[in-house]
Amino acid sequence: MESDVRTDARRRHDPGVRGFASDNYAGAHPEVLAALALANGGHQAAYGGDDYTAHLRSVIRSHFGPDAQVFPVFNGTGANVVALQALTDRWGAVIAAESAHIHVDECGAPERVGGLKLLTVPTEDGKLTPELVDRQAYGWDDEHRAMPQVVSISQSTELGTVYTPEEIRALCAHAHARGMTVHLDGSRLANAAAALDVPMRAFTNVPGVDVLSLGGTKNGMLFGEAVVVLNPEAARGMPHLRKLSMQLASKMRFVSVQFEALLARDLWLRNARHANAMARRLADGAAAVAGVTVLHPVQANAVFARLPRTVSERLRRRYPFYYWDEAAGDVRWMCSFDTTEEDVDGFLAALREETDRT
Numbered sequence: 001m002e003s004d005v006r007t008d009a010r011r012r013h014d015p016g017v018r019g020f021a022s023d024n025y026a027g028a029h030p031e032v033l034a035a036l037a038l039a040n041g042g043h044q045a046a047y048g049g050d051d052y053t054a055h056l057r058s059v060i061r062s063h064f065g066p067d068a069q070v071f072p073v074f075n076g077t078g079a080n081v082v083a084l085q086a087l088t089d090r091w092g093a094v095i096a097a098e099s100a101h102i103h104v105d106e107c108g109a110p111e112r113v114g115g116l117k118l119l120t121v122p123t124e125d126g127k128l129t130p131e132l133v134d135r136q137a138y139g140w141d142d143e144h145r146a147m148p149q150v151v152s153i154s155q156s157t158e159l160g161t162v163y164t165p166e167e168i169r170a171l172c173a174h175a176h177a178r179g180m181t182v183h184l185d186g187s188r189l190a191n192a193a194a195a196l197d198v199p200m201r202a203f204t205n206v207p208g209v210d211v212l213s214l215g216g217t218k219n220g221m222l223f224g225e226a227v228v229v230l231n232p233e234a235a236r237g238m239p240h241l242r243k244l245s246m247q248l249a250s251k252m253r254f255v256s257v258q259f260e261a262l263l264a265r266d267l268w269l270r271n272a273r274h275a276n277a278m279a280r281r282l283a284d285g286a287a288a289v290a291g292v293t294v295l296h297p298v299q300a301n302a303v304f305a306r307l308p309r310t311v312s313e314r315l316r317r318r319y320p321f322y323y324w325d326e327a328a329g330d331v332r333w334m335c336s337f338d339t340t341e342e343d344v345d346g347f348l349a350a351l352r353e354e355t356d357r358t
Contacts, residue, residue: 018347019319019321020282020303020319020320020333020334020347021321021322022322022334023188023219023275023301023335023337024217024218025320025336026336026337026338026339027222027338028220028222029220029221029261029267029337031261032220032221032222032262032267033222035257035258035261036222036254036257036258038257039052039254039257044253046251046252047248047249047250048072048248048252050253050256052252052253052256052260053072053252053253053256055256055260056072056256056259056260057069059259059260059264060226060259060263063199064201064204064205064212064230065201065205065230067205067230068205068229069228069229069232069238070259071227071229072225072249072255072256072259073224073227073242073255074223074224074247075225076101076215076217076225077107077109078245078246079226079227079247080101080102080106080110080183080213081110081113081245082238082241082242082245083183083211083212083213083235084110084114084116084152084183085114085115085116085241085245086211086229086235086238086241087149087150087181087183087210087211087235088114088149088150090115091147092116092117092146092147092148092150093117093119093146093148093149093150094110094116094117094119094148094149094151094183095119095120095121095128095133095137095148095150095151095152095180096120096121096128096152096153097120097121097122097123097127097128097153097157097158098121098122099126100126100152100153100154100158100185101154101158101185101187102118102152102185103120113245116146117146119136119146121135125159126154126157126161127153127157127161127163128151128171129167129170129171130170130171130174133151133171133174137151137178148178148180149180150175150180150181150183151171151174151175151180152182152183152184153168153183153184153185154184154185155168155185155189155192156188156191156195156299156300156301156302159296159302160279160296160298160299160300160302160303160304161296161297161299161300162195162196162299162300163203164196165196165198165203165206168203168204168207168208168209169206172207173208176208181210181211181231182208182209182210182211183209183211184204184209184211184212184213185213186200186204186212186213186214187213187215187218188218188219188272188300189204189214189215190215190219190262190269190271191219191272191276192299192300193272194272194273194276194300195276195299204228205230208231209231210231210234210235211227211228212227212229212230213227213228214226214227214228214259216258216259218336219268219271219272219337220268220337221258222258223255223258224249224254224255224258224259227242271337272301275300275301275335275336275339276299276300276301276335278301278335278336278340278341278344279298279302279303279333280298281341281344282303282333282335282347283298283303283305285344285348285351286303286348286351289348289352289355290355291307291308292305292351293305293307295330301334302332302333302334302335303332303335304324304330304332304333305330305331306329307329307331307351307355308329308355309326309329311351311354311355311357312329312331314354314357315351315354319347321334333347
């Protein structure tokens with residue numbers, strides 16, 4: 001592109017406004033934007049026939065093993081729906097934590113679009129165990145009950161907790177012994193790897209996960225996620241399912257090159273480590289404020305806290321964030337790759353000010 005290109009678009013937000021509502025609120029990492037510009041210009045084959053998607057396959061194999069197959073998609077819900085469809089029959093069901101994103105945050109898409117049944121289990125920390133799985137893992141020969149075929153876990157979980165590789169290995173062995181497969185929702189997979197200080201393969205293909213939803217948007221990409229098939233024998237019809245689920249990008253090179261920017265070296269890890277460190281800084285500071293309780297171990301880039309509703313209401317006018325359980329006064333604060341120490345310290349100062357007013 002010419003350096004003197006102009007646009008009629010105008011900036012319509014204040015870049016100085018910061019918040020802790022979601023890591024989706026952050027913009028794109030400059031290295032990702034540079035990669036998008038690099039991939040622009042000229043003509044490339046559509047629908048994944050481009051050079052960038054071809055190269056992405058080797059990048060993915062370097063992280064997830066020689067059998068890994070990658071299918072870029074538009075978003076995380078699409079990745080989950082396509083992945084779960086590939087693992088289930090029309091009469092199939094998926095066992096998941098009651099707090100799982102596929103259950104509470106996807107508007108019923110796995111069931112309405114994917115045509116499967118979710119069987120949920122309450123958990124204290126967002127993590128399934130073999131014993132919790134067994135609360136729903138029964139009735140395979142009962143024609144009156146949806147057949148449990150998949151165990152779906154999130155890493156890191158929706159409560160900000162992290163499975164160890166050993167915990168995932170135990171879940172995979174348990175599921176496989178009962179004829180089920182394992183899906184991992186990895187919208188924040190990089191944050192889990194950073195927290196555990198292990199490669200992503202250590203808790204995906206190595207312990208036996210069959211299909212992975214790989215996140216990118218929450219870790220610095222502009223748009224796009226991917227389904228990574230780790231066990232090709234377990235997933236059926238991925239190319240067709242991606243298309244019929246409206247997740248096949250025509251200009252796929254612009255999704256693939258973003259993943260290359262993240263994964264070819266260590267940008268994914270740098271971003272995740274920074275976000276996690278900012279969450280720990282935030283949690284440590286918040287825990288020292290009278291009237292504030294940090295609810296869950298802060299293992300990734302999420303902080304869950306309980307504080308007086310009046311404090312939350314005033315604080316939200318200064319820094320955007322979400323309630324997690326409004327009735328209980330529970331809130332969620334998320335940190336991202338571009339959260340700074342100054343952002344955290346400014347938020348903590350505001351938290352102390354609002355708490356002192358009560």
